[in-house]
Amino acid sequence: MNPKFNINTYTHIRNGKLSLNGNIVFEDETKDFSTFIKSAYRSQDMDYPKFFKMDNLSKLAFMAADIILRSTSNSEENIAIVLSNKASSLDTDRKHQESILDSDNYFPSPSVFVYTLPNICIGEICIKHLLFSENSFFIFDNFNPDHLWIQTEHLLKTKKANKVLCGWVDFDDSNYDAFLYLVEEEGDLDHTIKDIKQLYLCQ
Amino acid sequence: MRKIYLSYNSIISSLGFDSETVIEKIKDEVSGISVINDKALFHNPFYGSVINKTILENEFEALKAKENYTVLEQMMLLSLNKVIAASNITIDESVGLIISTTKGNIDVLNKTSGFDKSYAYLSRIGTALKNHFLFKTEPLVVSNACVSGILSISVAKRLIQEKVYKHVFLVSGDLVSKFVLSGFNSFQALSDSICKPYSKDRAGINIGEAIASILITSDTNYLTEESVELLGEANCNDANHISGPSRSGEGLYRCVSSAMREAAIQPEEIDYISAHGTATIFNDEMEAIAFNRLGFQNIPLNSLKGYFGHTLGSSGLVETIVGMYSLKQNTLFCSKGFTSLGVSKPLQIIEKTKQQQLDIFLKTASGFGGVNTALLLKSIS
Numbered sequence: 001m002n003p004k005f006n007i008n009t010y011t012h013i014r015n016g017k018l019s020l021n022g023n024i025v026f027e028d029e030t031k032d033f034s035t036f037i038k039s040a041y042r043s044q045d046m047d048y049p050k051f052f053k054m055d056n057l058s059k060l061a062f063m064a065a066d067i068i069l070r071s072t073s074n075s076e077e078n079i080a081i082v083l084s085n086k087a088s089s090l091d092t093d094r095k096h097q098e099s100i101l102d103s104d105n106y107f108p109s110p111s112v113f114v115y116t117l118p119n120i121c122i123g124e125i126c127i128k129h130l131l132f133s134e135n136s137f138f139i140f141d142n143f144n145p146d147h148l149w150i151q152t153e154h155l156l157k158t159k160k161a162n163k164v165l166c167g168w169v170d171f172d173d174s175n176y177d178a179f180l181y182l183v184e185e186e187g188d189l190d191h192t193i194k195d196i197k198q199l200y201l202c203q
Numbered sequence: 204m205r206k207i208y209l210s211y212n213s214i215i216s217s218l219g220f221d222s223e224t225v226i227e228k229i230k231d232e233v234s235g236i237s238v239i240n241d242k243a244l245f246h247n248p249f250y251g252s253v254i255n256k257t258i259l260e261n262e263f264e265a266l267k268a269k270e271n272y273t274v275l276e277q278m279m280l281l282s283l284n285k286v287i288a289a290s291n292i293t294i295d296e297s298v299g300l301i302i303s304t305t306k307g308n309i310d311v312l313n314k315t316s317g318f319d320k321s322y323a324y325l326s327r328i329g330t331a332l333k334n335h336f337l338f339k340t341e342p343l344v345v346s347n348a349c350v351s352g353i354l355s356i357s358v359a360k361r362l363i364q365e366k367v368y369k370h371v372f373l374v375s376g377d378l379v380s381k382f383v384l385s386g387f388n389s390f391q392a393l394s395d396s397i398c399k400p401y402s403k404d405r406a407g408i409n410i411g412e413a414i415a416s417i418l419i420t421s422d423t424n425y426l427t428e429e430s431v432e433l434l435g436e437a438n439c440n441d442a443n444h445i446s447g448p449s450r451s452g453e454g455l456y457r458c459v460s461s462a463m464r465e466a467a468i469q470p471e472e473i474d475y476i477s478a479h480g481t482a483t484i485f486n487d488e489m490e491a492i493a494f495n496r497l498g499f500q501n502i503p504l505n506s507l508k509g510y511f512g513h514t515l516g517s518s519g520l521v522e523t524i525v526g527m528y529s530l531k532q533n534t535l536f537c538s539k540g541f542t543s544l545g546v547s548k549p550l551q552i553i554e555k556t557k558q559q560q561l562d563i564f565l566k567t568a569s570g571f572g573g574v575n576t577a578l579l580l581k582s583i584s
Contacts, residue, residue: 088307088325088346093382097312100385103246113386114446114571117305119347123572126440132457134438135574136354139325139344147343154361160437160461 005156006187008163010199011067013040013060013178020067022202033176037063053111054124055092056176057085061121061169062128064178068165069129079182080134080161081122082151087172088118088139121169134161143168143179145196152183152191168200205421207360207433209580212524213285215278216413216511217252220262221285226528229510229536232556236397236409236512243315245384250397252411252512253379254278268335273308273318275378276331278414283374286416287336290425292370299368300342302328303355303375305516307346309382332374340368349479349570350438351375352415352519353578357436359419369422376414377515383410390446392483398513400480400506400538401487401552403545408481411512415520429531431580434563435466441573448485452493454575455567459497462577468563473502473579475535475564477526480506481513482540486569491546500549503559509539519568523578530561530582 012019018026018040026043028036037059041051046066054062061083069079092115099107114120119137126135134155138147148166155161167180179200183191189199213221217235218228228235235252239245256274263277266284279302292298307325311318321327329342345355352375359371377383387393387410394407418425419433439458441449449455463470476499478490494500507522514521529536537556544550566578 086324086326090323093306093309093312093323096386097382100381101314106246106385108385108389110386110390110446113389116382116386117346117348117571119572119574120445123440123445123574126442126573127444130442132439132442132453135347135440135572136345136358136438137347139346140341141324141326144341150365150367151358151361154365 005183005185005191007189007191008182008184008187009068010181011064013064033174055115057089057091057171058121058124060171060176060178062124064180065125065165068180068182078133078161079131079163079165080155081125082136082148082164082166083122084138084140084168085170086141087170089116091171092116143200145193149193149196204364207363207421208426208430209417209419209433209527210426210430211286211290211418213282213416214413214521214524215254215282217254220258222524230556232537232539234397234510234539244381250394250409251379254412272331273322275308275376276328279332279374279376280335282414282416283372286418287372290418294336294338296339297369299340299362299371300332300338301355301359301371301373302342302344303351303516305346305348305351305377306383310378310380348572348574349515350519350568350574350576351516353568353576354438356578360433363421370418370420372418374416375517375520377517379410379412394482397540398482398508399540399542400482400508401544401546401550402542404542405482405545407483409512411514413511413514413517413521415517415524429527430583431527431530432583434579434581435462436578437461438576443573446571448489448569452489452496454573455493455569456496458575459577462579466579470498472563473565474561476502476504477522477564477566478504478506479568480508482508488546491548491550494550495548501551503535503551503553505536505538505553523566526564526566530564533558533561535559
């Protein structure tokens with residue numbers, strides 16, 4: 001018989017709010033993402049200077065993941081990461097494009113270009129939490145719980161991972177939306193497509 | 204678990220518009236990389252491999268497509284069309300579509316592009332292909348840096364094993380674009396000659412363009428002579444740096460070990476390694492360290508970047524298809540551009556194309572974000 005998996009923890013970052021398991025842990029009315037995420041970082045007593053070098057998508061994904069993973073003590077744990085969004089890395093793509101538009105004002109930078117891939121944010125999470133595990137990044141028009149569910153179930157059933165951190169992290173033209181959740185054997189919520197959908201929509 | 208096979212395939216590249224032609228060129232040790240002088244792509248002449256757009260136009264016209272497609276979409280349509288037609292599979296609810304790309308239609312962000320900027324959203328490619336071929340299921344886009352092509356094969360396998368699909372068509376592609384060239388140039392990673400993976404005198408990468416398509420299935424009624432069985436696959440992060448590979452080769456070491464466990468094979472059963480070999484000092488050195496930690500230093504190994512350049516999100520699939528033909532023809536293709544070993548650990552670089560009995564090969568790739576992937580594939584004939 002297949003083991004049953006559960007959603008242990010989940011987090012949202014949207015509309016100036018950072019919440020854990022449905023409870024708001026930080027709130028800032030400011031509309032501007034970069035100010036909001038910096039205040040959120042300070043509110044959580046994080047000490048990770050690299051955070052300030054990240055692009056918007058990475059800051060968003062990193063913050064959401066950190067809220068979930070900091071309670072995980074064993075850094076060598078095999079936690080796979082499966083993320084998805086609509087805009088890929090377009091926010092940073094547009095910045096790199098801006099730097100190459102004009103041959104008289106040409107300033108492409110490696111520190112911007114490296115973030116023109118959506119999976120870089122997974123790399124940032126892996127570095128901080130020392131995760132040598134499986135990662136994948138998928139692009140969809142909309143949040144796709146069916147696909148996240150099947151990928152996660154497969155990784156856990158085949159023991160390619162002990163836990164899976166998955167969800168949606170989208171940053172596009174100053175709009176942001178993050179919903180991450182951790183699936184494992186322990187937890188109070190069933191890992192079903194219906195439950196994932198409900199948690200995504202809550203708030 | 205169902206057995207998974209890689210079957211009907213197509214490569215469109217500067218070496219030709221179908222897999223067989225491309226393989227013949229590789230057998231003759233012809234490189235598709237040349238000096239390209241196109242100010243719309245780069246301010247100076249550069250070494251790269253670009254698909255001939257006149258041939259593309261002619262071939263695409265024969266498809267009689269009704270809509271206006273971007274260059275990348277045209278190439279993907281053409282490539283996928285060949286594979287779908289050859290396989291003779293009816294597109295229904297049991298057939299999935301996966302697209303592997305890093306940057307998709309990124310060229311639409313250029314001022315001169317006649318396409319709407321919304322075409323830069325990667326799901327647009329899925330919509331275009333779905334509508335053209337009348338796929339009944341939602342296309343899946345994998346965008347995971349330079350391992351996307353290999354990771355997509357793993358994803359297809361899992362979806363078939365989980366009985367979501369019976370067959371999956373996978374298409375991969377990335378353009379040689381101003382966007383990508385300017386970025387790699389800012390890293391000072393572009394070579395001023397044809398790249399020389401693992402060589403002492405290497406000077407960086409060449410960016411290339413190649414589109415590949417393949418059928419992945421568990422149904423033995425849909426196999427070809429070059430079909431292979433996917434024995435094991437894995438993907439591991441270095442947890443080290445977003446743009447530099449791990450000095451200990453940790454992620455690559457771990458993912459190859461994990462793929463070997465799944466495949467339940469011993470190191471001596473691997474006949475050939477199709478490695479990543481971008482010809483940057485850090486990448487090549489990392490691979491040499493990882494392969495030595497695995498005890499693979501005596502297994503014949505090549506990098507195919509000297510033929511295609513680095514074709515980014517397509518490279519993993521293109522190079523896997525070439526490996527399938529290597530097994531079919533029992534031929535080890537020479538690692539084009541190799542001069543003398545320039546890594547700190549021994550590697551068995553294939554210096555001359557030669558005949559040898561081949562049964563199992565390992566395909567690996569690594570990329571930005573610290574990702575590493577491995578596949579183990581076995582000849583079925």
